[in-house]
Amino acid sequence: MKKISDEQLEEWLREMPKLKDHRDPHDIYENISKKLEERPRKTWIIPSFATAAAVLLVAILSFNLFDGASVNHSADKSLKEEAAIEQKTSLQKEESSVENEARTDVGNEENSTEMNDITFQATEDSTTAVYAEDLGAMQVFTLAIPDSEGQNIIPVSLLVETTDLSDKLSRLEEAMASMDEEEWGLGDYYPLEADLAVDEASSTLNVDVFANHPYQFGSTTQVIFENAIQQLLNSLQLNQAIFTTNKIEKGITLSNDVLTSITKTEPRNRPFYLFYTNDIPYLVPYSESYSTIEEAFEAMKTNIDTHNLRAPLLVDQISEVAIDETNKSVVITFNKEINIEDTPETTQSIEAILLTVKSFGYEKVKFNNAPIDYVGRFALQEEIQVPIAANKKSID
Amino acid sequence: MNSIFDELYEKYHQDVFQFLFYMVKNREQAEDLAQEVYIRVLKAYKNFEGKSSEKTWLFSIARNVAIDSFRKQKGWKQRIIEKFDWSTQQVKDMHPIPEEIAMQREEYQYIYQCLDHCTIDQRIVIIMRYIQELSIAETAEALSWTESKVKTTQHRALKVLKKEMQQLLEKEGNR
Numbered sequence: 001m002k003k004i005s006d007e008q009l010e011e012w013l014r015e016m017p018k019l020k021d022h023r024d025p026h027d028i029y030e031n032i033s034k035k036l037e038e039r040p041r042k043t044w045i046i047p048s049f050a051t052a053a054a055v056l057l058v059a060i061l062s063f064n065l066f067d068g069a070s071v072n073h074s075a076d077k078s079l080k081e082e083a084a085i086e087q088k089t090s091l092q093k094e095e096s097s098v099e100n101e102a103r104t105d106v107g108n109e110e111n112s113t114e115m116n117d118i119t120f121q122a123t124e125d126s127t128t129a130v131y132a133e134d135l136g137a138m139q140v141f142t143l144a145i146p147d148s149e150g151q152n153i154i155p156v157s158l159l160v161e162t163t164d165l166s167d168k169l170s171r172l173e174e175a176m177a178s179m180d181e182e183e184w185g186l187g188d189y190y191p192l193e194a195d196l197a198v199d200e201a202s203s204t205l206n207v208d209v210f211a212n213h214p215y216q217f218g219s220t221t222q223v224i225f226e227n228a229i230q231q232l233l234n235s236l237q238l239n240q241a242i243f244t245t246n247k248i249e250k251g252i253t254l255s256n257d258v259l260t261s262i263t264k265t266e267p268r269n270r271p272f273y274l275f276y277t278n279d280i281p282y283l284v285p286y287s288e289s290y291s292t293i294e295e296a297f298e299a300m301k302t303n304i305d306t307h308n309l310r311a312p313l314l315v316d317q318i319s320e321v322a323i324d325e326t327n328k329s330v331v332i333t334f335n336k337e338i339n340i341e342d343t344p345e346t347t348q349s350i351e352a353i354l355l356t357v358k359s360f361g362y363e364k365v366k367f368n369n370a371p372i373d374y375v376g377r378f379a380l381q382e383e384i385q386v387p388i389a390a391n392k393k394s395i396d
Numbered sequence: 397m398n399s400i401f402d403e404l405y406e407k408y409h410q411d412v413f414q415f416l417f418y419m420v421k422n423r424e425q426a427e428d429l430a431q432e433v434y435i436r437v438l439k440a441y442k443n444f445e446g447k448s449s450e451k452t453w454l455f456s457i458a459r460n461v462a463i464d465s466f467r468k469q470k471g472w473k474q475r476i477i478e479k480f481d482w483s484t485q486q487v488k489d490m491h492p493i494p495e496e497i498a499m500q501r502e503e504y505q506y507i508y509q510c511l512d513h514c515t516i517d518q519r520i521v522i523i524m525r526y527i528q529e530l531s532i533a534e535t536a537e538a539l540s541w542t543e544s545k546v547k548t549t550q551h552r553a554l555k556v557l558k559k560e561m562q563q564l565l566e567k568e569g570n571r
Contacts, residue, residue: 004565009558012503013526017496021413021430025405029398032434149540180515188517193548217544 126344126376128281129351129387130157137161140389141172144231146187146224147277151307152284153227154186154275157389168236169198179395185278192228203239205232209252211245222254226262233264240264270359271296272352272390273309274345281348283355283390284309293330293360294321300356312349314340329364329383330357340372340380347376351387358386400441401434408451411528412458418511418523419462423494432461455530455538459520466516502568503561510560518553525550 021028130140138159145156158175176190193215195208207229209215215225229241242261243252251260270285286304290296301316303309320333332353340346357365363386370380378384412433417426436457497508511519524530524538525546532550536543 004558004561006554006558009554009561010526012507013522013557014529016418016504016507016527017500018410019414019417019426019494019496020410021427023427025402025409028405028431028434029401032401032431032438035431035435036438182515182517188515188549214544214548218542221542221544 126281126347127351128283128348128391129355130159130389130392131387132385134392135159135388139168139171141168141175141235142231142389143176143190143235144224144227145181145184145189147275148182148185148187150187150220150224152275152309153224153287154282154284154391155231155389156184156186156282156391156393159392159394169196172232172235175395179393184393185280189224189228196232198236198238205229205236205238205241206244207241207252208244208247213245213252216253217255219255222256225254226259229262230265230267233262234266238264268359268361269296270356271300272312272355272359273300273304274312274348274352275307275309281344283348283352285355285359285390293323293357293362296356296360297321297353300352312352313346314338314349315353323362327364328362329366330360330362331366331368333368334370336369338369338371340370340375342372342375344376347378350375350378350384351390354384354386355390362386398438400438404434404437404454408454411451412454415455415458415523415528416462417494418527419519420465421508421511425465429458429461429465432465433458436461449534449537452530452534452538455524455528455534456540459538462520463516506561506564507557510557510564513560514553514556517549518556521546521549522553522557 138161140157141160142155142157144153146153158179160171160175173191173196176192179190181188181190193209193213195206197206197208198204199206215221233239233241240261240263243259244250245252251258267285267289269289269291271288271290272283272285275282275284286299286307286309288299290299297315297318301311303311314334317335317338318332319335320331322331322333323329324331334340354365364383365386366383367380373379373381409430413426413430416429416433417423420426420429433454437454440457493505493508497504511522514522520539521535524535525532530538532543532546535541536546539546541549
């Protein structure tokens with residue numbers, strides 16, 4: 001079998017048969033006008049339907065969760081009434097057993113509020129980051145992935161099962177090859193078009209590219225590439241990257257200059273924002289850094305519309321931030337009148353606060369004046385550990 | 397009929413339709429999506445600033461429409477309802493090879509099949525560059541990408557196609 005050449009393939013592609021629409025343009029226009037007319041009506045019916053359904057669902061769920069005990073009471077009552085009317089011994093027997101059950105329920109009432117909390121924790125975890133307790137025997141690798149517009153650089157953390165730590169790079173390369181960034185709503189970026197090699201002795205990542213590599217056009221491309229390499233250095237715990245072109249020439253041509261090496265720097269003091277793509281939530285650090293946490297929180301009150309970054313909830317309700325340097329912890333006091341709802345967005349907003357705190361080098365956060373005890377998995381009355389890394393993803 | 401529609405139909409309809417057909421590989425769906433393109437275009441036409449060419453603007457809308465349809469398709473309900481032909485109680489083939497291609501040389505049929513192995517972006521680039529014969533610059537404009545991203549994606553797509561084609565041809569050769 002002879003090999004297909006690029007030219008042959010390109011020729012076939014150019015000769016692909018034309019596929020035509022055989023419909024009459026008048027019919028098409030008619031269909032379109034019909035749709036253009038009926039559109040506005042449709043657009044509000046479906047959301048309001050969905051809202052109604054959601055309200056109903058919430059009502060049913062919260063009724064079950066909070067009123068579990070009282071439901072038993074009323075059921076018990078109605079059973080009693082029925083029994084009184086019918087006066088049947090068999091029913092009376094049944095009733096007494098129901099009554100017994102009900103009594104044990106009442107006895108457990110104190111526990112039942114606790115139970116509700118546990119159910120809450122277990123119902124749905126809308127957190128996005130990696131926490132110490134999720135880790136087990138897994139290793140975290142964080143990669144910098146651009147969004148599909150190339151505007152934001154999103155740190156995505158992969159949990160990889162690894163037995164052999166010395167073989168980190170090949171595990172990482174496997175991960176890069178098998179992940180599907182587009183499925184995650186992000187831009188297709190990995191694997192890198194470069195040969196990577198680790199030199200443990202000098203703590204160096206050697207990066208070799210072809211002369212026509214794709215990272216040389218445009219300053220955005222350069223920023224993304226440098227970020228990607230920085231993140232690799234962090235994940236591989238190496239100190240520097242050295243660049244070569246075609247294996248021999250020193251350095252790599254980027255849009256503005258020729259880069260021969262970079263040393264590891266960890267981006268610090270960054271504010272984290274919410275970013276949604278394909279309805280998937282991400283927590284994204286903005287490229288500006290601030291000298292204090294207060295300033296970062298102040299900035300996080302406003303959306304960054306140019307980058308589609310959304311301000312986390314709760315930050316506009318922070319009245320005071322106190323820092324305990326010895327404990328490496330931050331105490332955040334909310335306004336007294338704050339209203340917190342347990343929604344996925346609140347959970348992710350708390351994560352944005354935690355990650356911002358982490359970016360300033362602190363390890364724990366305590367919230368004051370939180371009116372509810374739990375948001376998602378977070379116990380608001382207790383000290384909360386900051387996550388290990390942002391935006392957890394797993395690959396098969 | 398609407399004069400804007402007339403003009404766009406005359407100039408670009410078959411191009412847009414063909415792009416969508418190669419993207420979704422289903423005539424009925426391509427017909428629906430082509431209509432969706434007009435709906436979006438007619439709504440936004442007054443906002444069209446002429447920054448990009450009309451043609452690349454239209455292709456960028458067609459691309460968004462196609463991607464949106466893929467997203468919707470991912471819902472489990474559609475997947476079950478569409479793939480299951482209730483009259484025969486059988487799972488039907490969603491992508492039968494269209495007549496126009498089935499009558500042609502085998503290579504074209506294989507390419508049509510192999511397109512499935514490309515990512516969505518790769519498929520878009522291949523269709524725009526080779527089947528619609530857009531230039532690199534036009535493709536970059538339609539996708540709001542840099543030209544180098546178009547080139548890399550095209551390069552990767554050709555690599556995927558070549559590998560899959562090679563395998564298919566070898567399989568056929570061994571029969």
